[in-house]
Amino acid sequence: xxxxxKEKKWWKNTNMEIQSNIENLCVKSSLLxxxxxxxxxxxxxxxxxxxxxxxxxxxxxxxxxxxxxNTNQVVYNEFVIDKEQxxxxxxxxxxxxxxFNRQIIIYKNESMLTFFPDxxxxxxxxxxxxxxxxxxxxxxxxHWTISKITDLGTIVPFAEICPIKIPIFWVDINSEVLxxxxxxxxxxxIYDYNKLTSIGSKINDSxxxxxxxxxHKLDKNE
Amino acid sequence: xxxxxxxxxxxLNWFNNSEENIQETLLNCPExxxxxxxxxxxxxDIAGNIEIIRLIAISFGNHFALPVFEVKDTKSGxxxxxxxxxxxxxxxxxxRGLVMIEKDGELQYFVTRKSWRFAIDSTINESxxxxxxxxxxxxxxxxxxxxxxxNALSEQLGEEDVIFERFYDLGWLYPDVGMTxxxxxxxxAVLSSDRIDWDTIFTSKIINQKNYEFQYELIPVNNLLxxxxxxxxxxxxxxxxxLQALNVIKL
Numbered sequence: 497x498x499x500x501x502k503e504k505k506w507w508k509n510t511n512m513e514i515q516s517n518i519e520n521l522c523v524k525s526s527l528l529x530x531x532x533x534x535x536x537x538x539x540x541x542x543x544x545x546x547x548x549x550x551x552x553x554x555x556x557x558x559x560x561x562x563x564x565x566n567t568n569q570v571v572y573n574e575f576v577i578d579k580e581q582x583x584x585x586x587x588x589x590x591x592x593x594x595x596f597n598r599q600i601i602i603y604k605n606e607s608m609l610t611f612f613p614d615x616x617x618x619x620x621x622x623x624x625x626x627x628x629x630x631x632x633x634x635x636x637x638x639h640w641t642i643s644k645i646t647d648l649g650t651i652v653p654f655a656e657i658c659p660i661k662i663p664i665f666w667v668d669i670n671s672e673v674l675x676x677x678x679x680x681x682x683x684x685x686i687y688d689y690n691k692l693t694s695i696g697s698k699i700n701d702s703x704x705x706x707x708x709x710x711x712h713k714l715d716k717n718e
Numbered sequence: 719x720x721x722x723x724x725x726x727x728x729x730l731n732w733f734n735n736s737e738e739n740i741q742e743t744l745l746n747c748p749e750x751x752x753x754x755x756x757x758x759x760x761x762x763d764i765a766g767n768i769e770i771i772r773l774i775a776i777s778f779g780n781h782f783a784l785p786v787f788e789v790k791d792t793k794s795g796x797x798x799x800x801x802x803x804x805x806x807x808x809x810x811x812x813x814r815g816l817v818m819i820e821k822d823g824e825l826q827y828f829v830t831r832k833s834w835r836f837a838i839d840s841t842i843n844e845s846x847x848x849x850x851x852x853x854x855x856x857x858x859x860x861x862x863x864x865x866x867x868x869n870a871l872s873e874q875l876g877e878e879d880v881i882f883e884r885f886y887d888l889g890w891l892y893p894d895v896g897m898t899x900x901x902x903x904x905x906x907a908v909l910s911s912d913r914i915d916w917d918t919i920f921t922s923k924i925i926n927q928k929n930y931e932f933q934y935e936l937i938p939v940n941n942l943l944x945x946x947x948x949x950x951x952x953x954x955x956x957x958x959x960x961l962q963a964l965n966v967i968k969l
Contacts (some may be wrong), residue, residue, distance in 0.1 A: 552777040553786035553801040575837035651952040652895040657834040696963030702891045705956035713946045
């Protein structure tokens, strides 16, 4: 990978040890490499240098020194990156369809409702094994298949602290049967699909809420 | 550090099991992180099936704290690490919202912001913000919360007459529970343009209060559907989602 940022003035002003750490991180994370490659001088501000880099666990805090041109004021800004996120993992919500009725599945608890679909093994969406096992139990091992994946674009959960953009989508599953709601537990909540918009008052996860409103927008357009 | 916080920490097994240098780093961190530390001192040794064994690393920036815990799943016995991004003011740091402008009783515009954000190194169409979370006393009382937001917007706009026709306390949301402990208060409010030309007031300002610049944007109500694709601020999308759920707006 080419690190264009090494030609930039702010890079040359940065302490050599920090340079070395950033290079190592960029080798592991194309997301971070892209970020630094595209870091640009704004009209009203000048990036002076990378002031510090603190790595801790899988996260790193990067502090950047910049100068406001018309006042010469020096300001520091920091953000956090996930070193292991080489590409932004996607999140999705899932609906189940037996040809007559449709259910929305909310998995785990109210604050952790979304999944990380895995496209790495093939072009098909691979749902997490823990959910697949749970779903098989709830559907009494009846046949089911992923029928459609709808791309709902990307969202930025936290623009002020982290450069991560998350792709979101909706996964439709065709199934012989629907989930009997009496079998659900604390991990699974089921809603009728026609209650899609009203779920927004019951969940607190902004990513799940974003998925719901974008899906509803799409449904309205169709 | 606050003596009470130090005492609370000393009663926790996970703190006492942490290495001395880690304990000292915590006890000697900047006072501005007291809220974060107080909440950390509320972390019980066991929550659900997760037992916190010890804190193995912690780092403090200007605004963020990054703690890394060694934990054990009591069901499987598996030992692994958990970490998250903390903010110095604690979990309740900020408020985000949406302002709507009506005229003659009819909704005309949604007011959002176009902000340049350092972390993403680009502009984003996002919710109204740059407002700190109020204290619990103000937050839990809807009238006080409404007044607090009115005052915050008055200060931003440099206008004294910010009085909402209607105010919706939309509760809380978590931006990303996998990464941060942060919990955001959200609201929506309606201003009437019958006597004050809020359209012009909002669009005439460029605000820079916290080292980032933003401008307000007016989104015509009829353009909401297309705007939902244009904005990728999860707070804003969530606010629309909640307003839809409460039948305040309809797509």
